[in-house]
Amino acid sequence: MDLTRLRLLVELRRLGTMTAVSEVTGMGTSAVSKHLAVLEREAGVRLLAPDGRRVRLTPAGRRLAEHAADILGRVEAARAEMAGEGPPVGRIDLVTFVSMTVPVVLPAMERLRQEHPGIEVRLIEHEPDQTLDLLLGGEADLGLVYEYSLVPRRIPEGITLSPVGSEPLFLAQSSAGGPSRATMTRERLRALADASWIANSRGSDEDELVRRMCASAGFRPRIRHRIDTLEAVSAVVAAGWGVGLLPKLAATPRRRGVVHTPLGELAGVRRIYLASRTGAWAWRPLRAVAHRIRLAARGVLDPLEEDPHSGDGAVVRR
Template sequence: MTAEDTQRLPDLGRLRLLVKLQRLGTMAAVAESTGYGTSAVSKHLSVLEQEIGVRLLRPVGRRVRLTPAGERLVEHAVAILASVEEARAELTGGAEPAGRVRLASFSTAVEPVVLPALSRLRERYPRVEAEVQEHEPEQSVHLLRSGGIDLAVVYDYSLVPRAVPRELSARQFREEPLYLAVPAGHPGAGRPVELAGLPDLAATGWIANSRGTDDDELVRRVCAIAGFMPRIAHRVDSAHLVNSLVGAGLGVALLAESGIGRSRTDVVFRPLEPLAGTRRGFLLTRAGQWSWPPIAAMVDCLTSGSRLPRPDGPGSPAAPR
């Protein structure tokens, strides 16, 4: 590498400022988080544009937004900075992780998965702060791609695998069996469900999720295997409300193990045979960010005691498309 080539390499500090701008949204927020003045941040990013040789920012009113080239550079910068941090940690033994992780999770994973992980985080990594938001997987994917969050707990069904956008990376860490929730007085309520017996529920209303399409599709595919088209009668967000609707005799539902109301006496949860598949839990982040110390700390706490021995495995979501 010649001296001229070295001079053309972008400065890592300026790359960090660009990544922060993409995450935080404004020059003022970047300045506040770094201790620089706003004018200094602007100057550094202007120099970065000169180093790269393309426009990275465009004015929008009194603010700036990243151009497509700027967004693309952020993707590369995240991977570059993560590699640098990983190499530094490997060579020096690393320091205690510190920083903030913005974590999104779907509702039924918050209590059984996220809350215990936050307790472990407080004990193991006291300098890492977690900000938790509740979102369905589709919204979490959107927020990851736009820089609104750093890490997401999402799910899919083995019968309805989720495609992962190319700029994101997934790790599976949980797998749960599925149950058919029926009213306590329903015929056959005390027996496991065989798909051959599902057509008896063809005239029954089914309950699905109002904020995502995966639950509808799961119900349709399970019922299609059994040979009939289901009628979706209700769509609600809360697993508690799903249980209540079933208990009131207003429908039946497919629920993962973490969504069943164990203390209820008005609902019976019948195990489904393996052909119905499972619900799988995944962690999602932007490609190249797994080794960022705060995310690595959060992942460690989320995967401790999970149902799978490894976070990676053959049952991963569908390939990017």
Template sequence: MDLTRLRLLVELERLGTMGAVAETTGMGTSAVSKHFAVLEREAGVALLVPDGRRVRLTPAGHRLAEHAADILARVETARTEMAGTGEAVGRVDLVTFTSVASPIVLPALAGLRDNHPGIEVRLIEHEPDDALELLQSGSADMGLVYEYSLVPRHFPATLALQQIGTEPLLLSHPSSARASSRAMTPQRLRAFSGEWWIANSRGSDEDELVQRMCAAAGFTPRIRHRIDNLEVVERVVAAGWGVGVMPKLAAVTRRGVTHAPLGALGGMRRVSLVSRTGSWAWRPIRLVADYLRSAARGVLDNDDTAVSSSPGSRV
């Protein structure tokens, strides 16, 4: 049904006569009458009946006028939201990964809730590969994903990417009398060529990162353990059963574990906001992104100086 005709119906209920509707809207009386005739055909029921020299609404006409008033109010609310002049309202499904949840996502959502209570955020935890699938299928509206500078990720053209920071990578290895937290060099990394290495069970980016990093130091890593949970990785390291790569945000002080910066050998982990191309125009998504970027300042680094390979495509 045409919004103009619904608006005329609401005005007729309010004003009572065709003449008053024509005067208020600036239309001729015959034009108003033709609009009502079309509206009756669209509704499939009689909306008006003669009442002397005037017309009056039928019960169906009154009921449709109630619906019309609600529809027009919702349309106006939607226009106001899209224009950014009213309170932002809506649900944003945010898919994120574990290590940024506490230091970035939760503080961001706390501030968002205080200042924009009309925005509801639903959290979904997934690693980047699954997160990108959810975004492309429409099962999530926005994602926080990561990629390694040594292993750039390909992002589909259907998604738009905004990098919010980087974090260094560390070698997590068992503490000992000879353990050092100094930055790794190829020579120092070769000292771990005889150790068992820890990778994840998905065998994707992290595997490639470990392989490339160790190749640069002149050896092939012996990957024995495949563990996704980074806390469990640290416990395995503390037990002396292996070594692994740890992003700075996930590294915690733990007895029996030493963290050594990998520097240029390991590159860095880039953290980015991702959404479907065109979705950034919706105000709730823009606001969620603003709060996430703000929370990331001071937690993530802003430079990308350690990157030695070209990044994946960006929008």
């Protein structure tokens, strides 16, 4: 139904005559009558009934006028929100991954709730591949995704990235061999050629990173364990059953029996981005959530000095 016709119906209910509606809208009486006749056909019921030389609303007409007033009010509220008038309001379905939730996302959402109580955030936990699928399918509004600098991620058409930060990578080993905080070298890594490696079961990028890193030291790793829970990874490492690669956020807090050795250039860094559908960034609630996450990440992550998706650090269109 056309908004102009609904507005005329609301005015007729308020003013009572076609002439009065014509005066306040600047539309001729004949044009008003024709618009309302079209609205009747669209509604499929009689909206007007003769009343002497005038017309009156039928019960269906009065009911539609009530709906129309609500519809027009919502449209005006939406226009005001899109124009930046008034506080942002709406629900954001935010997809995050486990190591970002506690140190970054929760503090950010606490501040957001204080600043913008009209924004409701629903958290969903997934790895990047699933996050991108949810965004493309319209089942989520905003997502946190990551990639390894040695294994760049292909970003689908229609998705926009905005940089959040980066973090170094560590090798988690049993402390039985003695503590080692010095950055890993290829010679020391080569000593782990016979070790059992731990990787997750939710994506191939970690496997590829481990293989590339070990290949630079001259061997092919044996990936023996598939574990997704970070706490379980640390427990397996502490028991001496394997070694695993962990980003900084996942390596904190430190677990007794586990030593985290910096991998430096052997593994590169993990880069973290906010992702959304390209056209969604204009929505103020989404921008407010993204802004809070970036601010919270500043004290936790390193800046993304070189971003392959964007030379100037700006939002990237895909």
